[in-house]
Amino acid sequence: MRSDSHTVLRGRSRSPRHHAALPLVKPSKRLRSKRARVGSRNLQLPFIPPEDWHEPREDGSAYRIIVQAAGRGFRHVVTPAEVRQRLSDVPAEFLRGLEVVQFSRMTRKKQSFPCYGLQWGSSLYLYPIEDDLVEYYHQPPKPSQLIEARMYGGRWMQESAGVWKLVWTERAIKDFYLNNILIHELGHLIDDRNDRSVDRERFAEWFAVHHGYRATSHQRPRPRIVERHVRRGGWRSSG
Numbered sequence: 001m002r003s004d005s006h007t008v009l010r011g012r013s014r015s016p017r018h019h020a021a022l023p024l025v026k027p028s029k030r031l032r033s034k035r036a037r038v039g040s041r042n043l044q045l046p047f048i049p050p051e052d053w054h055e056p057r058e059d060g061s062a063y064r065i066i067v068q069a070a071g072r073g074f075r076h077v078v079t080p081a082e083v084r085q086r087l088s089d090v091p092a093e094f095l096r097g098l099e100v101v102q103f104s105r106m107t108r109k110k111q112s113f114p115c116y117g118l119q120w121g122s123s124l125y126l127y128p129i130e131d132d133l134v135e136y137y138h139q140p141p142k143p144s145q146l147i148e149a150r151m152y153g154g155r156w157m158q159e160s161a162g163v164w165k166l167v168w169t170e171r172a173i174k175d176f177y178l179n180n181i182l183i184h185e186l187g188h189l190i191d192d193r194n195d196r197s198v199d200r201e202r203f204a205e206w207f208a209v210h211h212g213y214r215a216t217s218h219q220r221p222r223p224r225i226v227e228r229h230v231r232r233g234g235w236r237s238s239g
Contacts, residue, residue, distance in 0.1 A: 054100045056122040063087075063098045070128035071106035077129055077173045078182075086178045087186075090211055094190055097122055104128075117181040119188035126177065133168040140164050151213060152176040153220065175220060183212035 065080040083101055100123035104110075110127070118125040129135070141149070141156050141164065149156055153172030158164050168176070187207030194200045 051104065051118065051120060051125060052102065054102075054121065054123045057099055058122075061099075063095065063101060065101045065103070067103040068105040070103075073131055074106040074128035075131050076103050076126070077133075077170075078126070078177050082174070082178060083126075083182065086182060089215070090183070090186070094186060094211075097189055098186070099123060101126070116177070117185045119185040122189070124182065124185045124189065126181065129168075129173065133170070133173055135166045135168075137164045137166070138162065141166070148180075152180060175216075179212035179216045180208050184208035187211075 065083065067076070067080060070076050080101075080103070087095060087098075087101075102123060102125045104118075104125045104127050106128050114127070116127055116129075118127070136159075140158070146156055148154075149166060152175045153169060154176065155167045156164060157167065184204045184207065187204035188200060190207075191200055191203050194203055
């Protein structure tokens, strides 16, 4: 839902559309990653992660890529060449409004509102991930989060009481960023019909599955089988 205080510039909202939400609990020294893995996003929340605003040119020129240093303990998991190659495979009309793809830096302030990707105006932003490709969380994954990780090759596991981690391989994280995050945010960019945040999110998720996951399904191995156990709300992966 858009707030009256959100500035709309040339048909593009200056309210960021990001692939994440606020952390569910306060961070601890033990948990290095605080990316929230929930579906809906509330644009009415008082804090938005700081980001560079790129004024739309709307001159029909090709998009450009800006690369910032990832930040200590983090790294970018895809390259500009890989992003260009992936975007070259989508219909050209989807790129008409795209002007910037930015590989953003991770800062201490951004870690308080972490996300994988963001769409803002005519720009898409991709955020770095932990150097070791392991993310830690305070709460167990929801079924939808297990399914999403399994689709792209990520593996959830419980490390100890109250600590869960999501482990990626190099191949899996590239797949996740190129065929989910990047395409998801592109879906937000081209969505000029939905105003409610829940509808925009639903469209972006559909767009990512259709133009990302399914379009590249022939390139990935069969996903691991995830076995869910009701006992004490536990679960385990058999992969």
